[in-house]
Amino acid sequence: MTWAEPSSTATALLLLGRGSDADSERGVECPGDLPAPSDPSLVARAAAAKAALGSRVFVLGHHYQRDEVIQFADVTGDSFKLARDAAARPEAEYIVFCGVHFMAESADILTSDRQRVILPDLAAGCSMADMAALPQVEEAWDRLAELGLAADTVPVTYMNSSADIKGFVGRHGGVVCTSSNAERALRWAFDRPAGPGAAGGPRRVLFLPDQHLGRNTAVLQLGFALDDCVLYDPHKPDGGLTEAQLREARMILWRGHCSVHGRFSLDSVNEVRSRVSGVNVLVHPECKHEVVIAADYVGSTEYIIRTLDAAPPGSAWAVGTELNLVRRLANAHPDKQVMFLDRAVCFCSTMNRIDLPHLVWALEELVAGRVVNQITVDEETARYARVALDQMLALPA
Numbered sequence: 001m002t003w004a005e006p007s008s009t010a011t012a013l014l015l016l017g018r019g020s021d022a023d024s025e026r027g028v029e030c031p032g033d034l035p036a037p038s039d040p041s042l043v044a045r046a047a048a049a050k051a052a053l054g055s056r057v058f059v060l061g062h063h064y065q066r067d068e069v070i071q072f073a074d075v076t077g078d079s080f081k082l083a084r085d086a087a088a089r090p091e092a093e094y095i096v097f098c099g100v101h102f103m104a105e106s107a108d109i110l111t112s113d114r115q116r117v118i119l120p121d122l123a124a125g126c127s128m129a130d131m132a133a134l135p136q137v138e139e140a141w142d143r144l145a146e147l148g149l150a151a152d153t154v155p156v157t158y159m160n161s162s163a164d165i166k167g168f169v170g171r172h173g174g175v176v177c178t179s180s181n182a183e184r185a186l187r188w189a190f191d192r193p194a195g196p197g198a199a200g201g202p203r204r205v206l207f208l209p210d211q212h213l214g215r216n217t218a219v220l221q222l223g224f225a226l227d228d229c230v231l232y233d234p235h236k237p238d239g240g241l242t243e244a245q246l247r248e249a250r251m252i253l254w255r256g257h258c259s260v261h262g263r264f265s266l267d268s269v270n271e272v273r274s275r276v277s278g279v280n281v282l283v284h285p286e287c288k289h290e291v292v293i294a295a296d297y298v299g300s301t302e303y304i305i306r307t308l309d310a311a312p313p314g315s316a317w318a319v320g321t322e323l324n325l326v327r328r329l330a331n332a333h334p335d336k337q338v339m340f341l342d343r344a345v346c347f348c349s350t351m352n353r354i355d356l357p358h359l360v361w362a363l364e365e366l367v368a369g370r371v372v373n374q375i376t377v378d379e380e381t382a383r384y385a386r387v388a389l390d391q392m393l394a395l396p397a
């Protein structure tokens with residue numbers, strides 16, 4: 001199994017201020033009718049609305065989006081790249097984020113006061129991000145503080161978390177990470193000097209909200225044992241962990257997972273290997289530990305794209321990530337055999353809430369001078385979330 005990632009997220013990023021409270025209050029109505037999916041003029045309507053808005057609008061398309069939406073994206077990428085791209089386009093008054101809610105929040109945090117971030121369907125959430133709510137995380141932190149362990153613990157959150165959780169992590173001296181830089185974020189966290197009142201033992205990390213990325217990184221990239229990791233279940237008293245378990249743990253993993261990547265299984269890997277001779281198995285680190293161990297290559301969405309770009313003609317690849325992206329990659333590489341790792345796993349259903357009718361509706365409302373589905377993060381949350389994002393950008397290479 002190869003896990004190789006560049007240090008791309010450490011490149012310079014200008015963190016700009018976010019919108020004022022007055023801005024937050026404006027234009028959050030839902031006027032207009034959603035076009036019917038069967039409307040044959042949807043493509044022409046989207047193109048016309050986008051042309052009418054010109055450089056005032058910047059459309060971001062996450063890699064997991066449908067093709068019907070991606071065709072209108074000015075840029076495509078993973079969540080952090082898209083937020084960074086938005087921040088680099090200060091002339092765009094409207095950022096239409098074809099992704100999910102936490103991504104639009106990050107874009108609002110990173111863009112300037114005058115930019116409005118729009119999520120075409122507010123139901124486009126992320127089940128993983130929803131698995132860590134702020135009151136639950138505060139309760140877990142209180143438990144660590146009660147045991148005298150908080151000063152020895154650094155909170156680290158995956159980009160795929162709400163602005164509230166990023167703000168919590170920034171307030172408590174932690175860092176945000178992506179699937180590309182989780183190893184560097186964890187090394188930084190474990191090397192941090194202990195806070196006042198620390199017991200002086202080894203450092204510990206509270207990793208939010210994806211248990212699989214946390215476990216895979218700690219074990220496969222930092223060399224921890226599986227026993228160094230414990231699983232905190234927010235639905236059980238004290239997280240389902242004894243005081244001794246918390247004291248001895250190096251990694252406290254939040255019980256969260258991606259509902260797409262978490263469904264790939266060891267059986268999927270074994271089945272494709274028995275069916276396709278010489279197949280390379282390439283998976284995302286949000287997959288379960290046993291899947292990652294059994295794979296040949298593991299890495300972020302951007303890594304998966306680069307790996308297939310560089311693969312020799314005629315090679316066979318079973319890819320364990322979201323289906324829209326795998327289909328697009330298969331179409332882009334007709335000289336290679338690119339297949340989905342498991343036919344039982346489907347699209348990211350929340351990401352797929354953004355469809356062409358919602359995009360047309362959002363764009364046409366902007367043409368009419370109405371801002372719909374604006375995503376805003378309150379000033380205090382945004383300030384602390386930026387602390388944790390800035391810390392990520394400052395991670396040593």
Ligand code: SF4
Pocket residue numbers: 064100125126127128129160258259260261322348349350351
């Ligand atoms: S693929 Fe997984 S982590 Fe990504 S938006 Fe969907 S549920 Fe969330």
